[in-house]
Amino acid sequence: MVREVAESCVDTMLMEMVAMYSGRFYANKPELAARRIEAIGYQVGHQLSERYTMERPRFSDHLEAIKFICKDFWSEVFKKQIDNLKTNHRGTFVLQDNKFRWLSRVSVEPSPEKETEDPSTPGESKAAQAVSMYLYFPCGIIRGVLSNLGIPCAVSADISSLPTCSFVIRVKA
């Protein structure tokens, strides 16, 4: 049984969700909005993992579960695999996607105060903050999948240059 959802619908939903939570429900509390969006992602990941792990043998260690996310899970959700996986073998994994689908249509407006080339200008950090709001949902998804597989963890994301995006997974001991 394969059911597909139009990509534009998912994009719109993500945009609206972020707009609702950070613009209306919790307009002055970005941390709270982020937490709520992450929680929605958590539930989505929790339920998706149930379906996508159905036909496979149980994972014997953390790395196998992470590899499952990089390959099979990412292909199911984003139709591509994670491009680069790094680990320090001590519970931290970095998953890099060179063209993250949910950021592929995001562009950052060049800030008006162009004369200062300092990357920490208020305009740019504001833009980065706006983009990072869209990453709480996928972070929550990853955390939901892993915790349903019995791996409690914390997931954060960072963007260096759009649309490259890396997710940092820290497994809780």
Add this chain to the structure above:
Amino acid sequence: MIVCVAVVGHQNNPLYIQSFTEADDALKLHHIVHCSLDVIDERVNNPKKSGTTLNEAFLGLLYPTLNYKVYGYLTNTKVKFIMVTTDLDVRDTDVRSFFRKFHAAYVDAVSNPFHVPGKKITSRTFGESVGNIVRSYTFN
């Protein structure tokens, strides 16, 4: 025939248990299911005994009793499925395909956005589909 099926969560919390007998033996069947949890734990923590079936979801025959055979299945998400049957001559392939269908029904039930993870499954659709799967399997 299958007399009892159960779904047990990862903290050994019951998610769904249903017996399919006319007689008033629900308590006995629940007891059998309860006992099988220890057997599953043992199987999973000492995988050497099970040999080639390492890490497969299907755990095979957990233990036979005088009148019943108890089979188990453990998913990746540490959810246990337990099935109690009165048929003593059962082929593993049939049980495997039973569990696969049972698992699919479970996944459909928990994918419902209104289902709260870790809570008992109250969906009537799930109950009906499990009933249909159970009735379609008489291992003889």
